[in-house]
Amino acid sequence: MPNASLLRWVGGKVRYAPELARILASAKWARGSRYVEPFVGGASVYFALGPKRALLADANPDLVSFYQCVSDSAQAVYEIARGLSGRTSNAEFLDYRAEFNELQSGTRKAALFLYLNRTCFNGVWRVNRQGNFNVPFGSRELTMPELGAWLEVSASLKSADIQCSDWAATVNTVSKQDVVFIDPPYHQANSTESFARYTKGVFSEGDHRALAARVDALDALGCQILLTVSDSSLIRDLYPNFKISELGGWYTVGAKGSHLRSNEIVLRNFG
Ligand SMILES: C[S@@+](CC[C@H](N)C(=O)[O-])C[C@H]1O[C@@H](n2cnc3c(N)ncnc32)[C@H](O)[C@@H]1O
CATH class of the missing domain: 1.10.1020.10 (Adenine-specific Methyltransferase, Domain 2)
Structure with a gap:
């Protein structure tokens, strides 16, 4: 398994990858389970976990290529x-x-x-x-x-199907036994959306609401889901049935050039 991603990625979870991989490893993995990551970015959690089968997707075509x-x-x-x-x-x-x-x-x-x-x-x-x-x-x-x-990165990626797609298309392929890790662009209440503009589109409040509705449907299907999201009252309201824990620390890169305090939370429906 590679130690880290080759890339530095805004919002990347390199620092928390071992912790997040430990949580994901504690999920119940069935024979046909896939690891599905619809916002793969720097892929650090995937590399730390090293699952046998995976679908990695992102809407950024240059990253996927x-x-x-x-x-x-x-x-x-x-x-x-x-x-x-x-x-x-x-x-x-x-x-x-x-x-x-x-x-x-x-x-x-x-x-x-x-x-x-x-x-x-x-x-x-x-x-x-x-x-x-x-x-x-x-x-x-x-x-x-x-x-x-x-x-090492190349060998690890060979276990994965890597696709350029919007999160909604990726989530549509998920089945009951899959384990899903969701790390969407940040929701920043009362601020410009520039930090969330990874691709041509912006990840808006409406996107977060639509994502939460699909996550709810996956939860009802029986999938095991882990999310990392920026903490806000909106986000907490959107995931009332998920267990919440904190993910503290600092971002190492940021759109404004400074090191920003992280206030992310981890949400999960298993373990
Ligand atoms: C917070 S980053 C993911 C970081 C990743 N977990 C890591 O450790 O590096 C969010 C990712 O979502 C992607 N993204 C933005 N909008 C998207 C969309 N509509 N569908 C799929 N991916 C999207 C961005 O290109 C970016 O790579």
Whole structure:
């Protein structure tokens, strides 16, 4: 199992992955159970858990293509990314960003994805209405994970079906024996929604309400579900039947460049 994700991901659960994986491991896993994660992001909980079968999905097509490419051709992506590593500059960053936005797919696009993720401002992934990545330059040094880490991530991803889809389509495939981990974009009451804008759309209060209604239906079906969500009165009202515990600490990256206090809660219907 890999120690960590290759990526830094806003809202990523790297720090809490061992704790969340322990909770998920305590679920009742049947023979045909899949681990399903509809907002997979940096996938740190998946890597910590190492389930036999999984469906990993996210609405960010660049992220999903990166995982598919690393799963199939980790060494080729690593070789290209290694050529991009070391000192970098704003001018170089802008050239690579333009090239990334031109390319449709492939190993070079995946290597550029890693470069941009690790050198852009605070690891934020944001695209414009055309779907082009538009985050400015942030870091002057691209540090590269060792080849061994790439190969471990690749081996781990081979157990998973990796799809680009909206959470609602992913959740529609869930069956009774599946174990579902849901880590949606934050609900921030009384603030701008910029932090939640991972993909072209924004995850609004309406999305949180729709998600809670589907989670309720999965609960009724008998699925075991774990959620991590930002604490707010809205969120607590939406999940009245779930057990709540706190997930304290600090975010390591944030859209405003500061370290933000986390006030996330863990909700579950099992254990
Ligand atoms: C809080 S992050 C998940 C972090 C992840 N658990 C980790 O440890 O890195 C939320 C993810 O939801 C994805 N997302 C946003 N809107 C979505 C949607 N409508 N359907 C599916 N995924 C979505 C974003 O691209 C982002 O990767």
